[in-house]
Amino acid sequence: MPFYVRVGKVPPKRHTTFYKDDGKSLYREELFSTKGFSGIYSNKYHLDMPPQVEKISQIKNAKSSDWPDAPLQYYHFFTDDKKTGGNFISSRNEFLKNDNCIVSTANPTEDTDIFFRNSYAHEILFVHQGTGELLSEYGRLQFQEWDYIVVPKGTTYQVKFKNYKKAKLFIIESSTPFDIPKHFRNEYGQLTEDAPYYERDFKVPELMDPIDQKGKFEILLKVRNKFFRYLVPHHPFDVVGWDGFLYPYTFNIKEYAPKVGKIHLPPPIHLVFTTQHFVICNFVPRLFDFHPDSIPAPYYHSNVDSDEVLYYVHGNFVSRKGIKKGSITLHPMGIPHGPQPGKTEASIGKKETDEYAIMIDTFQPLHPTKNVKETMAEGYSKSWLE
Ligand SMILES: [Fe+2]
Numbered sequence: 001m002p003f004y005v006r007v008g009k010v011p012p013k014r015h016t017t018f019y020k021d022d023g024k025s026l027y028r029e030e031l032f033s034t035k036g037f038s039g040i041y042s043n044k045y046h047l048d049m050p051p052q053v054e055k056i057s058q059i060k061n062a063k064s065s066d067w068p069d070a071p072l073q074y075y076h077f078f079t080d081d082k083k084t085g086g087n088f089i090s091s092r093n094e095f096l097k098n099d100n101c102i103v104s105t106a107n108p109t110e111d112t113d114i115f116f117r118n119s120y121a122h123e124i125l126f127v128h129q130g131t132g133e134l135l136s137e138y139g140r141l142q143f144q145e146w147d148y149i150v151v152p153k154g155t156t157y158q159v160k161f162k163n164y165k166k167a168k169l170f171i172i173e174s175s176t177p178f179d180i181p182k183h184f185r186n187e188y189g190q191l192t193e194d195a196p197y198y199e200r201d202f203k204v205p206e207l208m209d210p211i212d213q214k215g216k217f218e219i220l221l222k223v224r225n226k227f228f229r230y231l232v233p234h235h236p237f238d239v240v241g242w243d244g245f246l247y248p249y250t251f252n253i254k255e256y257a258p259k260v261g262k263i264h265l266p267p268p269i270h271l272v273f274t275t276q277h278f279v280i281c282n283f284v285p286r287l288f289d290f291h292p293d294s295i296p297a298p299y300y301h302s303n304v305d306s307d308e309v310l311y312y313v314h315g316n317f318v319s320r321k322g323i324k325k326g327s328i329t330l331h332p333m334g335i336p337h338g339p340q341p342g343k344t345e346a347s348i349g350k351k352e353t354d355e356y357a358i359m360i361d362t363f364q365p366l367h368p369t370k371n372v373k374e375t376m377a378e379g380y381s382k383s384w385l386e
Contacts, residue, residue, distance in 0.1 A: 002180060002191070002249065003199055007139070007207040008241025014043055032154065032246055034177055042244025044137055047212055048234040054216070055231040064225075065094055065369040074337065075330040076322070076380040077372050079105040079170075079311075087112035088159035089220055092171060096309060096330060096366040100277035102173040103309060103360065105326070109164050115219040115236050117156045121173035124273070124280070125149040125159070126253075126358060128313060128326070130167035132160050137239045138247045139205035146313065146356070147203075147250040148272070150178050155248055156219060156236045168326070170311050172360060176276040196272075201255040205248060211235040253313070253356060258286040263294050267359060278306075278362040285315070285354050288347075297347035300338030306361040307332045313356035319343050322377065329380075330372075332365060341386045 009027075011018040018027045030050045033041035082093045088108045096103040102121070105128075125134075127147045134141040134149055136157040143149055151157060161167040184195035191198055213235040221228040251272075259269050270281035288296040297319045308331045312323050319339035320329065331337040339347070 002202040003189075004243070004245055005204050005247060006241075006243035007205075008045075008239070010043070010045060010241040010243050018045060020047075027240060032152075032244070034152070034246060039177070040245035042138075042242050042246040044239050044242040046137075047210055047238040047240065052234060053230050053232050055229075057229045059220075059227040059229055061226065065371055067368055067370045067373050070368040070372070072332055072334065073381040074332075074335070075328075075368060075372055075376055076320075077328055077376040078324060078326060079328055079375065080107075080168075080324070080326040081375040082371050083107040085109040087114070088161075088169070089114065089116050093371050094369050095328060095371050096368055098362060098364045098366050100175040100275070100364060101360065101362050101366065102171075103311075103328070103366070104171040104173070106169045106171060108159070108161060108167050108169070111160060111164075112158070113218070115156050115158055115217065116222070117154060117219055118151070118173065118222045119154060120222065120224050121175055122153045122177050122275075123149075123151040123174075124172040124178060125151065126170040126172070126311075126313075128168040128170050130161045130163065132162050132167075134159050134205075134248060135208075135237065136205065136248055137237055138242060139207040139239075141203065141205040141248050141250060143250055144252060146253045148253065149248060149250050150273075151248045152177070152246050157248065170358065172280065174275045174278070178273040178275055178280075181271050181274050196257045196259070197251065197255060201251055203250045207239070207241070208237065210238045210240045212238060253282055253284060253358075256282055256284050258284050260287050261289055262291045263289050264296065264298060265289075266298075267361070270359070277364060278360055281359040281361070283317075283353075283355050283357045283359065285352065285356070287352050288350055295344060295348055296350050296353070297339045297344045300336050302334075302336040303361070304333055305363055307364075307366045308337070309360040309362070309366065311358045311360075313358065315353070315355040317355050317357055318347050318350075318353055321383070322380075330366065330368065340383055 028046040030044045091106040091108045092104045094104045219230040273280040312327045
């Protein structure tokens, strides 16, 4: 939702008659909105009525991955040690969760004709590996490696990778929308001169021709930890035009312009997206602090109101040892954290970093799942003992 977009055919005035070529039958307008009728929204114009459904069935839940007695401690785990394969929906593995945030990865190995709609959560699909396209009612959204794909709650979509050999997604679900931080916008909503990104960095879907197909189309709906199968009688991508602020879009992490300070700047300087219950920052290659005695590694800190999750994308992270591509660390609120032994000293005099990592700071505790237990590095939480 970085800005207003209008594509395809839309009537000159919303909520008015909009006839098909026969001059008699109507296109069906659908308002797609957030915060009731008060948040950002789009209007989509369909060939068929959006609520049409022939059959609804609940899918039997797979075994729960909850780990109720997970200890309060530091965690380091390897998401690449948990690859289950399947399509872009079935290959997901949840690692950390609370009521407002779920952190998963997926290594999809195959295509599917099934459509997906997360009915209770907005999603960020960070494309760690692979290229392809996200198809939705809004059109074709091409994605590249290291794109954040922001998908509004309730969007019906499919993810198609060009090649499934190494496809990998890092997925963040949120109960509230992913927003551009308010202080990156001026009073008119335009991104400011000192924001770390610019409108041109955001890519929006290209509208495809509406698909006028009748038949049986399967949509898988996710409702928290339940799944429902909807069988609908027309192709979901039957939109002739839409306009508004609510739509899927991409932003590539390499486009983020980091800020550099004289002495160490805290994580809010790396902010990318906010939600009501957590924030997302990203660490990207940058020059280090330029005070002659500066310490580039962070100081030890207790963020008593946030759990801190780091997903490691690429490079050597300045404050951690033993990190692999696809590692995640969790440093829960209530216990201090910071560089592992030797990392503070090793950072002194360093001029720059090549690291790429994504950080999620949640304002409620996250619960590790059994997938964390299965893939975690033993002894990480005692690795500060010298
Ligand atoms: Fe931290």
